[in-house]
Each structure stands twice: as structure tokens, then as C-alpha cells.
Amino acid sequence: MRITDATLSEAHRAVRDRVRKVAEAVIAPNAAAVDATGEFPVASHRALVAEGLYAPHVPEEYGGDGADTLTSCLIVEEVARVCASSSLTPNVTRLASLPLLLSGSAELGERYLRPLRDGAILAFALSEQDAGSDAASVRTRAVRVDGGYRIDGDKRWITNAGVADYYLVAAVTDPDAGAHGVSMFVVHSTDEGVSAGPDEDKLGMRGSPTCPVHLRGVHVPADRLVGAEGEGLRLALGALDHSRITIAAQAVGIAQGALDHAAGYVAQRRQFGRPLADFQGLRFKLADMAMHLEAARQLTYAAAARSTQDSPDLRFFSAAAKCFASDTAMQVTTDAVQLLGGHGYTRNAPVERMMRDAKVTQIYEGANEILRTVMAKQVLADH
Structure with missing residues (x-):
């Protein structure tokens, strides 16, 4: 469709x-x-x-x-x-x-x-073992030295690690300043002391590398500081407000692929002497899948418009789009597997891959539980 x-x-x-x-x-x-x-x-x-x-x-x-x-x-x-x-x-x-x-x-x-x-590839190195949703708790340190900074620390769950040309790395420059003590730097993959660990053995998104990144005495010239010292977290969270909208778009795409395949299967597969598409229960399921998918798409496009305009309600719309679209993708792909029955549970059908891929859209760039707290804060701001 x-x-x-x-x-x-x-x-x-x-x-x-x-x-x-x-x-x-x-x-x-x-x-x-x-x-x-x-x-x-x-x-x-x-x-x-x-x-x-x-x-x-x-x-x-x-x-x-x-x-x-x-x-x-x-x-x-x-x-x-x-x-x-x-x-x-x-x-x-x-x-x-x-x-x-x-x-x-x-x-x-x-x-x-x-x-x-x-075609240069970038990676966003914010998360750490103990700093996921709580981004302000990063421990990677950047200490001033002659001509720049020495960075030491370990990043975790970094997409594009191992293939990236450059990393945007969040590191603490002022340990006493809390969230205002985090700064951001450009680190080259070829800088001495930079290495990527083994790829995580993931449930889905298996063709996208996700690896730890180790920084050991990495010297970064001062002109690779992004913004000013202490602005790293503000820049990171501002970037995520804009970026999680394309995660919503990713979820919409995954759901569309699953719906397309499921609808084609239901139209062709025959049981009890007639196509599965003749059974009202299955037609209702397809209708619900399409309805929620289109709502997710329109919310995503509305959030995209607010990103381009840098609207004051961007944070709410980006969180809402990513949250709703990813939840929709998980439901649509699960329903697609169900519609294909035993065939849907095998690697011969792409819907099981889509279901596995959809899961992480509920987790990265802001777990949906965190995004609901972000939306609630915006809702309550006027009261």
C-alpha cells in the first residue's frame, strides 16, 4: 500500500x-x-x-x-x-x-x-557503561595539556565505531561542574590511542557496527573542541532533539516494509478454500497496522517541519514522533510475523528481521520511557 x-x-x-x-x-x-x-x-x-x-x-x-x-x-x-x-x-x-x-x-x-x-563516516561517542540515559554521568576525561587536551576513557554502544573516520566524543573537562563540565571534541579514528573493540552480537541491526571505543592518552588539538568548554552536553542534547526524528522515520520505514510484505502474503495465501485476505479478523489487523503506521508517518513529518524551523515545541514533537513511531514499528512487525504464521517465524521471511530491527528503535537516541518523561515535562511546563 x-x-x-x-x-x-x-x-x-x-x-x-x-x-x-x-x-x-x-x-x-x-x-x-x-x-x-x-x-x-x-x-x-x-x-x-x-x-x-x-x-x-x-x-x-x-x-x-x-x-x-x-x-x-x-x-x-x-x-x-x-x-x-x-x-x-x-x-x-x-x-x-x-x-x-x-x-x-x-x-x-x-x-x-x-x-x-x-562518504566520510561519523560516530557519536556519548554513551558509556554507566552513562546511557543519564548522559551527564560520563566519566571520560579531557585534561588540558600543551596545545590541546589529553582524553582518556571508554565509550560503549557506539554506532559506526570501527568504520567511522571521525568521532564526536563527549568528555569531562571540569569534574566539579556536573552537566556543565562536559565538553565535546572531534577525535580522528587514526589518532594514536584510539581503538574500537569487538562488534556487539546484537539482536537486530546486525549490519550496523556497534562497538566500544577506547581512548588512551589521546592528544586532541585545541582547535578540535566543538563549541566552548562546558557546552558538550547542551550540544549533544540539542543534536538529539533534531536527530531522533530520523529515528522515527527509520521506524516508519521498517513498519512499512513489514506491512507491505504481510499484505502481499495475506492476499496470496489460501486456507479453507479462499485467500486469507477474505477473513475479517485478518483484514481488521491489516487495517490497524496501516492506521497506526500512517499516524506515525504524519507525526514524524510534522516533527521534521518543526526541526527545520527550530520551533520552540521541537523537543516535544521529536520525542513524541520517535516514541510513537518506534512503538508502532514494534507492533506492526510483530503483527506481520503473526500474519505469516510459521513462515513468518523463519529466516526465509524478511518480517522476522524487521521485527528484530524494530526493537532497538524503542531504545536508542532516548529510550521511550525517558522520552515519555520529556514529553510530560513539556506538558506540565504551562501549569
Whole structure:
């Protein structure tokens, strides 16, 4: 099913059509193998870069298209529809680039945003073993030395680790300042003392590397500080307000892929002498799947508009979109497995992969439990 979205401009539809062709021709044929082997989807990455669909949000002054958030959402949605792992590298590269944009440094933009046009990969190194939802409790230290900083610490659950060219690393510069003592730095993967640990053996998103990152006496020049000292957490949380909208788009794409496959199966599969699609109970399930999916899509697109406008209600809308879309993706993919019966429970059907991939969208870039507290805070702010 494809609903014609009247809210999309002709330019947005053109982008969606372009990425859909790439997704179906290049990315979809490799999706099952990427999941089975856990190998980084090199072909997907190269195809998106070649078509100018990898980092369209980069401003024109740094060689990008200066595209709006909705454009990024449409790209992620269409890629995730066929291979969620392939949608995560551009997604996280976008997240890691946002602190550079929010800091307003033209020098850092020239050095680290321009290479995205040619496919450079970024990673967002905020989380640690004891600093997940509680981002302010990071322990990685950045100590001033001659010419810059020495960084020591360990990051955990870092997407794109091991394949990234650059890491955006949050580290404590003032241990006595709490959340205001965290700063952000650009660390090169080639810097001495930087190493990535083994890839986590994950339930889903298996083609997207998730590894610990170890920083041992890493010297970072002072000109790689992003923003000012103490602004790291503000930049990180501000970046997440914008970025979790594309996680919502990823969830929408996963759900759409599952619904497409389930609807096709139900229309073709016959039991008791007639197609499964003739049974009212199954028709109602498909209707509910489509209804919740479309609500998630429209909430995501509404949040994308607020991201582009930097609206004051962005934090609520980004949290709501990511929370609702990821919960919807989990429900739709689970229902898709149920509709396919025993076949849906096997690796021969893509819906079981989609169900596994959907789960993490409820967890990363703000666990949905945390996002509900964020939304509640916004609701109560006027009372």
C-alpha cells in the first residue's frame, strides 16, 4: 500500500522516488545477507554517496544540498523499508554532524562536514557503561595539556565505531561542574590511542557496527573542541532533539516494509478454500497496522517541519514522533510475523528481521520511557 501524501512538495516526492529506486535496485537484494553475516553494508553506503543521498543536510557552503529535515527523513524511511542496517550509518553520521552545525564554527564545518559529500563516516561517542540515559554521568576525561587536551576513557554502544573516520566524543573537562563540565571534541579514528573493540552480537541491526571505543592518552588539538568548554552536553542534547526524528522515520520505514510484505502474503495465501485476505479478523489487523503506521508517518513529518524551523515545541514533537513511531514499528512487525504464521517465524521471511530491527528503535537516541518523561515535562511546563 502506498498512500499519496499531499503534504509532500514535488521536490520531496522526487527525492523519495530517487532513493526508492536505489533502495530497491541496490540495497534490498543484499539486506538478508547483511543481516546474516553482520557485515557492514558497503554497497549500500557507496550507492547512497554516489546518488548524493548520504548527507543532503550538509549546508551548501560545505558542499552539501542544505536539505531540510523532511528530506533526510524520506531518505532514511525508504532505505529502512528494505534494510534498516543500511539506514543507520547515514542516520548516525547526521546525528554526529549536528553538534558541528549547532556550534556555528565555520572552521570545523569546513574540516568535517565537507568530507561527508564523499562518504566520510561519523560516530557519536556519548554513551558509556554507566552513562546511557543519564548522559551527564560520563566519566571520560579531557585534561588540558600543551596545545590541546589529553582524553582518556571508554565509550560503549557506539554506532559506526570501527568504520567511522571521525568521532564526536563527549568528555569531562571540569569534574566539579556536573552537566556543565562536559565538553565535546572531534577525535580522528587514526589518532594514536584510539581503538574500537569487538562488534556487539546484537539482536537486530546486525549490519550496523556497534562497538566500544577506547581512548588512551589521546592528544586532541585545541582547535578540535566543538563549541566552548562546558557546552558538550547542551550540544549533544540539542543534536538529539533534531536527530531522533530520523529515528522515527527509520521506524516508519521498517513498519512499512513489514506491512507491505504481510499484505502481499495475506492476499496470496489460501486456507479453507479462499485467500486469507477474505477473513475479517485478518483484514481488521491489516487495517490497524496501516492506521497506526500512517499516524506515525504524519507525526514524524510534522516533527521534521518543526526541526527545520527550530520551533520552540521541537523537543516535544521529536520525542513524541520517535516514541510513537518506534512503538508502532514494534507492533506492526510483530503483527506481520503473526500474519505469516510459521513462515513468518523463519529466516526465509524478511518480517522476522524487521521485527528484530524494530526493537532497538524503542531504545536508542532516548529510550521511550525517558522520552515519555520529556514529553510530560513539556506538558506540565504551562501549569
